Amino acid sequence: MPRTPAVASPRLVNWQQKGFVLFANWSDHLSASTPRLVVLLLTVAALLAVVGRIWSERRTYGTLSFLGAATKWTGVAVCAALALQVVQLSRPYAVPATGQLAVVLGNTQNSPAPQLGHEVSKLVESTMLLHKGETAQEVLEAFTFVSATGHPEVVPLASLGLPFVDVSRNDTRAKRDVRKNAGLLQEHLKGLPPADNGANYLEAILVAAQNVDPGTNILVVGSGLSDSGDLDFAHDNLLTNENRRTEAVEELADKYGSQYLAGVTVSFSGLGDTAEPQYPLSEKQRGIVREVYEQAIKALGGRVEIDTRSLTGSPVSTEFVVDATDTECGPLDRTFTEDAIEFVSDEARYVDADKVGAALQGIVDIYNRSPQNVTGINIAGFIANPSQAEKISRGGMKLSRDRARAVLRSLADMGVARSKLHAEGRGFGPHNDPDRLELDRMVKVTIDRDNPDC
Template identity: 25%
Template sequence: MTSRTAGLLSVLLAAALAAGCSSGEDAAGGGFSGGAGGALSCPVPVGPLAFAVSGRANSPEPGLPQAVQDATVSVLTRAVDEGYEPRVTLVNVDGRPVSAGSETFSSDAGNGIAAEDDRNQFLNGFGEAVTGLRAQTPEIDVLTALDLAGRSAGGNRPGTVVLVDSGLSTVAPLDFRQRGLLDAPPAETVEALRANNALPGLQGETVVLAGLGDVAEPQPALSPAQRSSLVALWTAIATAGGASCVAVVDEPRGGDAPSDAPAVSVVDVPPPPTITPGQTTALPDDNSVGFQPDTAEFRDRNAARAVLTPFAQFLTESPSRRIALTGTSARAGTEAGQVDLSTRRAEAVKALLVELGAPADRISTRGVGSRFPGYVNDVGPDGRQLPGPASANRTVIVEPSG
């Protein structure tokens, strides 16, 4: 974005925030409306507000979920009662996030009705600024946008940061185009960001996450397990960044992406594992059939049962069929430790197959650690593990025969 474009956007936002477009009974204009959006799981303090919102490709058109609108109305209403003037900032989430502008809300109204009119006028202008927001730079850097919003909401009072985006960032150091990153354990990714001093600054702030995992074409949709992983990751990032409380808005966002926004790369979304007789299948390290870090305990045993049921059925359909299970691992720790962990994970898959009715004597297991064809380098130049490739290397390979 050029400085002139950023300046124009800031001026337009400031004008919208200051002037609004209507008041009184027309308070629903600009995308704000009254309604029961449901209470957030975090208390929202009377303090600065920063909204990081994307009007970009591959994500639905910008807007605020009802729960976020209700919380914003509450903050401005209480601010008048307390004689506080909160600063409201809008951050444009794209490949190079910038502040689209900010304005301080104040009211010198002498009675409640007039104060409500001032509040609605302000919100109408802000709502129109939100829905009219458009990305200016290709790709999407959600991490930097969250940090910029965190700094914008700082001050002598605890502030609130609202992120409205699918969360599928495509800019390093959090680029979901990197194989395996979508499935990597959140704690592992957080530690990698911490090591690179890349965690957002959210000290003491309330963080509200909305629209995570909600995408628009051509971005393929996420499965429930993949969306759950994404929500868990961004919650962990906000917490590690110092947030006092993190609320996730489950209200889904839908619709098409803006047609007048720069391109954003599509993030590959691996399909759920399926079995094809005679073909090898690698069970991914994800929320459907993956394991807790450094253990042979399934992340979600019920989800793993659903994935493995077709494998068990494959074995029971013919006495000549067999399955070989090979556990693989990331290159972490000693080679003996890698082999041990990958063996125990292969044994855990076998145990669950047997529980599902598969004959144990037709299932073989072994662990090879990180020494296997197709290993992806998961150690960076500094010797630290790379979360995405490490996750991609943690599999149990199923080789059916017969």
């Protein structure tokens, strides 16, 4: 009879996770401060000297009665100093403020809305305090915010009309002013929608680095789950393929060089934390996401801090989509704009069938990995609304349905079981932007799965 594999108890796993966090905190503190490392080593050396003296007394006289008061009090002082250092080193490392601060916002569909948590808020306020006596406009200019969409761009804070206040020269008033400004910033950022489809966190980090002075801290608040770029979790099997993860990091170093982020500290908050429609990642998968970014930033010469406390909540309200990262559990969405699947105007005929086949190959690959777990694949067709009509015509609805059916036939021809395919027309796309009609000419594919291992 086969043995049941041993499974670590939840309590043991919990203690292991706490141990990893403590080790990371110690490593962060000591690597950031050589004096602190020296003090710790001197304290340990002093403790060893006291222990050696006590041991010598015990071995010589068989008792500690002759131990001098100086040795006793030295031992107490050294133990107290060591205990204090242990407490300080065990706390999460707070990146010291500089005159500027860059923040990468995960204001995308697959991540909880950006939140300035306690540690992030402290750094924001510390940065503002370095600008005592300056106007609200000057304080705003110290911050660079980048939205981690498929095409990352700097968010123009100055044009948003945030009612920032000037920061007083007086210490007490300055603290009050920066708390107010930080609160305003938090309220605005948590509802700031993206301006495009997709997510590309690494490129957003690089954009942030290009728009600030060397040595500026960069904070990243979001899941890190990109669907494009050099760390494409949605399409590049980074979660499930260790070799591919290694290759991706090596390719980064070759592409940008090992000093691209030299002098830059990148602090992450919320890596691997997701929001619907992205299926949640397991603890192991969240660890993989953190590991990938840590290795990537270090490969580019940067320093990394990762806050492992989870971000929760709903994403910002948006119609812009992000391709889901495949956890091999639950439903998986893929959205194809006309960049991937382009139809002849007013027809359900492809402009380039080979290009469409290449785009759909990813769906076929996911199906082929575990066809027994796929319960259905739904294809929804959408069309643009150039005339801004209030109601779609019967012909428009038919066109969206016919285009979905064209994709269904393509998937069936590529080997997907016809019985698992379903097509429907949804009419006009959700964006309804007359200046960007291409966003609504799209096909959305949803793969429903029932994986017994999940």
